[in-house]
Amino acid sequence: MRSDISKFIKGVDTKKRILEIGPLDTPIFKKSEADVYYADVRSDAELLEIYKHEPRVLNAVPIDFVIKESYAAALKDVPKFDYVVSCHVLEHMPRLIEFLLDIQKIMTDGGIFWALLPDHRYCFDHFRQPTSFAEAWYIHTTKMPYAPWRVMDHILDTARCNNPVEFWKDDNLAVAHLLSNDRQWNAVVTRYQSVLDGSDLDGHHSVFTPKSFLYLTYNMIRARLFPWRYKSFCFTPYKEFTFAFSLAACPAMLSDPEMAQYELAKIAALLDEDEKMLNGKTIQWI
Template sequence: MTSLAQKIAGALRLGRRRAPASRRPQTTGSWSREAVLERVAPLPLRDRFLPEFDPDYYRALYPDLSQLDDEALERHYHEAGRAEGRVASPLAARGYFVDALQGDERSLELGAFHRPLMRGAHTKHFDVLPRAQLVERAKAIGEKPEGIPEIDFVSPSGDLAVVDEPFDMIVSSHVIEHQPNLVAHLAHVERILDKGGVYAMIVPDCRFCFDHFIPPSTLGQVIEAHHQNPKVHTLRSVVEMRALTTHNDAARHWKGDHGTLDHTVARTRNAIREWEQSKGSYIDVHAWRFTPDSFAQIITTLNGLGMTGLTPYRIYPTPYLVSEFCAVLGKDS
């Protein structure tokens, strides 16, 4: 009889031997996007965000793990699969996650520009420019403006203080990492969320995007920024974004090809000049860099310190060959 340890060891060996192929999920049948949407659509808001680990889903997606029982699957996931980019919940994938957002709840989407995630009259939109100016901006950079929604709340500085009504759900994609004061941003989200509401977001994983060479943000940096309360990005953020970033090809990053940091002196000099010449105006760069684990840890600690009332509800891992992860913070009643 094969022991549990032997099963896991065999699966680990198989995963290492066939990693590139085995990490590509087989989403068919009862786990197809259409089937999952049909399953979650009738559920209440929070219930639509399925747990991060489902053994049946994990087993169905990866044929090389089909012989493992539930206990062995969970151990494999935590000891190897997660690091390999295997996912154990359909909602780890952007498409499934966006499907789960659609419902009748009062929703506010932040900074969607020309690619909104939300559909329907129940959703309102917040951005730094009114729609007409966003259309001009999209055309100027070669993007199609047809998808730009009407903007209900406008703040050139990105200040959510202009939002004066409650919502069941706040939604954003690649927005939270741009906030100069993360704690203040979370406070505004908490203020306009009804009890039991959620902040659902898609966040870049700094390991697999152009931020690769910049370490994940620390709790200390987040707290320091809150006390300093910058309204625009700091010189450090501008230098990091302009001088220390690399290519943005997620597949290359997953395969260990991170590129190189070239012309760092010149890029740094130009970044300093750009920041000085901005004279306090906003420069759009990343202030924060997260992994799923570091993000969960920072939010949990901020909650424990009383600096936010939001808590991690679902933090899905980053899928193989992808540069972003999906996360849900909850405002508990």
């Protein structure tokens, strides 16, 4: 396992089936150390084309499964996985609810999904607003391929700086951003329109803080759209910009009100905690 994220992901049985999403050149698990398979929405050739100006892509691991529609459809003839792992991938999903519903279908009962996400407050997404359940639900119910307002948000308001230490300082950050944001409005609109016309946007369609993600999933549970139970949650460590969680696949969450109420209580208790006391802390449940 990658040493830089070993503090977030623990207890994975590498002899069991693992699916890693979007590994590019830095997989969490190597084939030599685990029964791992790699998935991406792009083929090896497509990844090479997109990242042709980045030398690191030459070291990208070969993709085993190319996902063009859904994971359930692409992997319908493949044995189910005991683990799914991803590092800074979930924020790229334009249809968040669909992804979380979809990925559960390729997992064994009780299979664990580990995800690491950027805390937008401490990376280049600092000036963007967290994704709400209302937004995710609207995209889900209207079957939008992506949210146009998030495309604009990404193009217009991503910061030049991506150093978490600077964002944790928060000294005159707004002024520094405004003075360094030299994107011309006409160029922003042109790029925005090109995405709407079909150009690719390899950016963050969603942004989160640990608590905003917890609250988003709280409402997903209320809406019977969350087939998962929380197993662990790691809050963003000081001077870093990654938080993490693990979820156990549990289709019964979609129909069992008692089970859902138990999960809601777990989340509510965390939301009530002082976040300053949670920095870097990992909460675990049986």
